[in-house]
Amino acid sequence: MFLRQSSLVLRKYLKNTHKLKLFSTSTSTIDYPGAQVIWSGNLSFTNSHSYPPISTYRVLNSKGQITNNSEDPKLSNDVLEKMYKDMVLLNVMDKILYESQRQGRISFYMTNFGEEAAQIGSAAALSIEDLVYGQYREAGVLLWRGFTIADFVNQCYGNVEDKGKGRQMPVHYGSKKLNFVTISSPLTTQMPQAAGAAYALKGKNKVVICYFGEGAASEGDAHAAFNFATTLDCPVIFFCRNNGYAISTPADEQYRGDGIAARGPGYGLNTLRVDGNDVFAVYNATLKAKEFALARNKPVLIEALTYRVSHHSTSDDSSAYRPADEVTHWATHLNPVNRLRLYLEHNSLWNEDKQKEWMKECRKNVLTVFEEGEKKVKPHWNEMFTDVYKDIPDHLKKQMEEMAQHVEQYKDKYPVKNFS
Amino acid sequence: MALNKLSLKFHNSIILKNFKNVTSVLSVRSFFNYYTTTNPPIEGPTKKLNMVQAINNALDITLQTDESALLFGEDVAFGGVFRCSLELQKKYGSERVFNTPLCEQGIVGFGIGVATAGSTAIAEIQFADYIFPAFDQIVNEAAKFRYRTGNQFDCGKLTIRTPCGAVGHGAHYHSQSPESYFAHTPGLKVVVPRSATHAKGLLLSCIRDPDPCIVLEPKVLYRAAVDEVPVDDYFTPIGKAEIVKHGDAVTLIGWGTQVHVLLEVAELAKTKFNVDCEVIDLVSILPWDKDAVCKSAKKTGRVLIAHEAPLTGGFGAELASTIQEECFLQLEAPVARVTGFDTPFPYVYEPFYMPDKWRCLQTIRKLLDY
Ligand SMILES: Cc1ncc(C[n+]2csc(CCOP(=O)(O)OP(=O)(O)O)c2C)c(N)n1
Ligand SMILES: [Mg+2]
Numbered sequence: 001m002f003l004r005q006s007s008l009v010l011r012k013y014l015k016n017t018h019k020l021k022l023f024s025t026s027t028s029t030i031d032y033p034g035a036q037v038i039w040s041g042n043l044s045f046t047n048s049h050s051y052p053p054i055s056t057y058r059v060l061n062s063k064g065q066i067t068n069n070s071e072d073p074k075l076s077n078d079v080l081e082k083m084y085k086d087m088v089l090l091n092v093m094d095k096i097l098y099e100s101q102r103q104g105r106i107s108f109y110m111t112n113f114g115e116e117a118a119q120i121g122s123a124a125a126l127s128i129e130d131l132v133y134g135q136y137r138e139a140g141v142l143l144w145r146g147f148t149i150a151d152f153v154n155q156c157y158g159n160v161e162d163k164g165k166g167r168q169m170p171v172h173y174g175s176k177k178l179n180f181v182t183i184s185s186p187l188t189t190q191m192p193q194a195a196g197a198a199y200a201l202k203g204k205n206k207v208v209i210c211y212f213g214e215g216a217a218s219e220g221d222a223h224a225a226f227n228f229a230t231t232l233d234c235p236v237i238f239f240c241r242n243n244g245y246a247i248s249t250p251a252d253e254q255y256r257g258d259g260i261a262a263r264g265p266g267y268g269l270n271t272l273r274v275d276g277n278d279v280f281a282v283y284n285a286t287l288k289a290k291e292f293a294l295a296r297n298k299p300v301l302i303e304a305l306t307y308r309v310s311h312h313s314t315s316d317d318s319s320a321y322r323p324a325d326e327v328t329h330w331a332t333h334l335n336p337v338n339r340l341r342l343y344l345e346h347n348s349l350w351n352e353d354k355q356k357e358w359m360k361e362c363r364k365n366v367l368t369v370f371e372e373g374e375k376k377v378k379p380h381w382n383e384m385f386t387d388v389y390k391d392i393p394d395h396l397k398k399q400m401e402e403m404a405q406h407v408e409q410y411k412d413k414y415p416v417k418n419f420s
Numbered sequence: 421m422a423l424n425k426l427s428l429k430f431h432n433s434i435i436l437k438n439f440k441n442v443t444s445v446l447s448v449r450s451f452f453n454y455y456t457t458t459n460p461p462i463e464g465p466t467k468k469l470n471m472v473q474a475i476n477n478a479l480d481i482t483l484q485t486d487e488s489a490l491l492f493g494e495d496v497a498f499g500g501v502f503r504c505s506l507e508l509q510k511k512y513g514s515e516r517v518f519n520t521p522l523c524e525q526g527i528v529g530f531g532i533g534v535a536t537a538g539s540t541a542i543a544e545i546q547f548a549d550y551i552f553p554a555f556d557q558i559v560n561e562a563a564k565f566r567y568r569t570g571n572q573f574d575c576g577k578l579t580i581r582t583p584c585g586a587v588g589h590g591a592h593y594h595s596q597s598p599e600s601y602f603a604h605t606p607g608l609k610v611v612v613p614r615s616a617t618h619a620k621g622l623l624l625s626c627i628r629d630p631d632p633c634i635v636l637e638p639k640v641l642y643r644a645a646v647d648e649v650p651v652d653d654y655f656t657p658i659g660k661a662e663i664v665k666h667g668d669a670v671t672l673i674g675w676g677t678q679v680h681v682l683l684e685v686a687e688l689a690k691t692k693f694n695v696d697c698e699v700i701d702l703v704s705i706l707p708w709d710k711d712a713v714c715k716s717a718k719k720t721g722r723v724l725i726a727h728e729a730p731l732t733g734g735f736g737a738e739l740a741s742t743i744q745e746e747c748f749l750q751l752e753a754p755v756a757r758v759t760g761f762d763t764p765f766p767y768v769y770e771p772f773y774m775p776d777k778w779r780c781l782q783t784i785r786k787l788l789d790y
Contacts (some may be wrong), residue, residue: 107589158768166768169591185593186550187522218521220553248498248523253519321498377669384769385761395732399761401771415771 059280066344087116092362114309117336120280133190133210144293145178149179151374198236215246226267229299243308248321259305276304277336441523452680457617466648474616478623493544500523526531528554535577548584549593562632563607576630583639597729609633610705612676616647638676661709670722675702721752753790
């Protein structure tokens with residue numbers, strides 16, 4: 001109790017003393033350059049019990065009702081419908097591509113189940129000019145921006161239509177046109193890069209949003225990113241999808257603080273924590289973060305609390321490390337897609353007929369596109385040698401020529417017919 | 421409601437059943453055939469184990485016999501993403517076998533600390549492609565610890581295990597073979613098993629070796645490599661190559677999965693060109709067995725080195741330069757290298773990227789015709 005009170009007083013004090021008075025001579029103010037100082041004669045630890053947990057902002061309750069009307073984002077019916085339809089389409093695409101991996105038609109896949117609201121809500125609050133850095137579980141963001149099902153499928157097949165030229169594994173999407181920087185597997189590398197991009201975009205009326213998992217937040221790069229973004233005043237939104245797991249590792253083996261949000265103030269980051277399964281809360285938080293970042297040229301940290309309903313990927317079987325009823329609970333009672341659907345139904349914007357029709361359309365669309373994507377050939381195999389550098393250097397040209405001669409001689413030993 | 425079902429049922433969906441002709445476009449051509457180890461390194465009982473089980477067995481023996489041994493890394497507690505530490509937490513408790521936060525520099529730095537304080541540290545890096553955040557800890561700290569402290573301190577009780585190499589569809593970040601980065605670092609020892617038998621013996625050697633070691637485990641062999649593995653404790657020596665097949669026409673040198681490619685190439689060379697190739701598994705990258713390699717090179721006068729890693733600066737370059745220094749007068753042809761190309765490891769182009777049997781065979785022809 002005492003600790004809590006004193007910390008409140010302390011926070012008020014810090015608010016009022018804006019700048020460090022480095023050269024102050026008064027004994028009551030502080031002279032150390034590294035931090036503001038308040039003297040105390042009481043030796044006690046400051047720890048996560050010194051403060052209440054950071055509160056979690058929520059707009060829609062689990063029944064799909066807005067709990068506080070002043071927080072209604074007042075989105076148009078079109079936007080509301082697009083939000084919902086994109087979530088359903090994302091689900092259908094995930095289901096079909098997941099299954100296609102199971103059938104050996106694509107080599108790998110990662111689904112987004114349970115995190116639809118975090119993705120769609122944040123994507124909807126930004127404009128297409130804002131630059132996105134993803135981790136890998138953000139297909140909804142791409143969908144919102146206009147990445148087509150064909151774009152997804154072509155990338156997963158690495159066929160001749162894949163913008164990434166068949167070089168990366170499935171789900172490593174990217175789109176220059178949609179300002180979505182291509183996904184890279186090594187975790188957290190995107191975070192300091194996002195800070196740098198935001199620095200370069202300062203004054204151009206754009207923000208950068210950078211998605212990452214609570215697991216990825218343990219990497220050294222996360223520390224670098226937070227610290228660079230604050231010290232260099234970068235208009236970047238760090239958006240943490242805290243879904244409780246990093247593959248099999250539960251969040252309580254990942255960190256012992258109050259989530260990822262609690263790190264924010266330590267870095268001097270303005271921080272928001274939201275119910276990540278509430279699309280309106282995520283939308284409002286991202287909009288506020290963007291406004292703040294643009295107005296002040298400063299970073300914001302958002303922690304969206306959610307749950308990874310999916311297995312980590314097609315290489316994972318999560319029943320080995322978490323109880324099935326835990327998953328069921330999140331997939332049903334706390335399902336973010338259902339929550340939005342309930343809201344829409346309360347407001348007569350959606351019904352069972354529309355649902356059936358949209359599901360049918362989604363399935364048909366995805367299956368058709370999938371079959372088309374499957375039939376397309378791969379790019380010419382010598383695309384393997386391009387783009388290592390802007391121009392192919394001599395040593396690589398030689399390797400390419402040698403391989404061409406070799407393939408000519410051993411034609412029947414290489415899958416040349418699957419390639420352009 | 422339909423939605424609830426959707427997200428729940430995705431585990432066993434039937435949606436794709438309406439597809440006809442499920443022709444797997446994937447049908448990844450396996451780029452090697454596994455040659456099982458027929459001569460166990462020690463006498464005594466053996467058990468049929470794959471590489472994962474052999475590694476698990478080596479870890480089990482270590483935790484059993486060395487009370488100070490700790491096993492840790494990302495997702496190690498539930499058995500690891502490749503199941504190498506399966507059941508070990510249950511058996512030895514969560515104080516000895518545990519998950520770490522997701523941070524490779526942390527894993528290796530922590531391991532160096534454990535080892536410096538006198539305990540045995542076995543650190544898993546989930547994929548060799550993700551070892552680079554730990555590069556500083558490995559190259560600047562682990563490798564130089566003994567030297568820079570005047571041998572007052574060392575972290576020799578540290579062993580890093582990490583899966584490496586091509587699998588058919590791993591693309592840039594689930595395929596790399598980073599051995600030559602580490603071979604360039606005095607103070608480290610680096611080994612690559614080609615079999616379940618070696619995986620166990622090398623891991624046990626590395627764990628007990630007085631210097632920090634990296635075991636690069638070709639993950640495509642995890643399930644494919646099945647041997648009759650000795651049940652007892654044994655060592656596979658670090659720094660010793662193995663002649664896997666004797667011959668007199670051309671020396672073929674590889675390590676890890678590539679040894680199996682080369683064994684098949686030797687058979688092809690026999691049927692197509694009627695020559696006997698000698699196949700050497702280098703086993704140990706640092707230190708490497710110069711005597712065995714040069715002895716064979718002098719005998720055959722023709723050498724082919726093959727590895728999955730890119731050509732430029734690959735470990736083949738080190739072998740080639742030493743061979744020409746030591747065996748110049750006995751060579752009948754320039755030392756040849758068949759390797760991955762100087763590009764990132766590509767996804768759909770993998771069949772064209774690999775130092776496969778046909779590229780090796782063509783090169784053997786050139787060596788013979790030189
Ligand atoms: C540097 C690095 N280390 C390890 C991995 C392997 N890996 C891929 S995803 C993952 C878990 C990430 O968890 P989190 O950040 O929470 O994201 P989520 O999967 O929950 O969305 C791990 C360990 C990697 N891709 N990169
Ligand atoms: Mg996570």
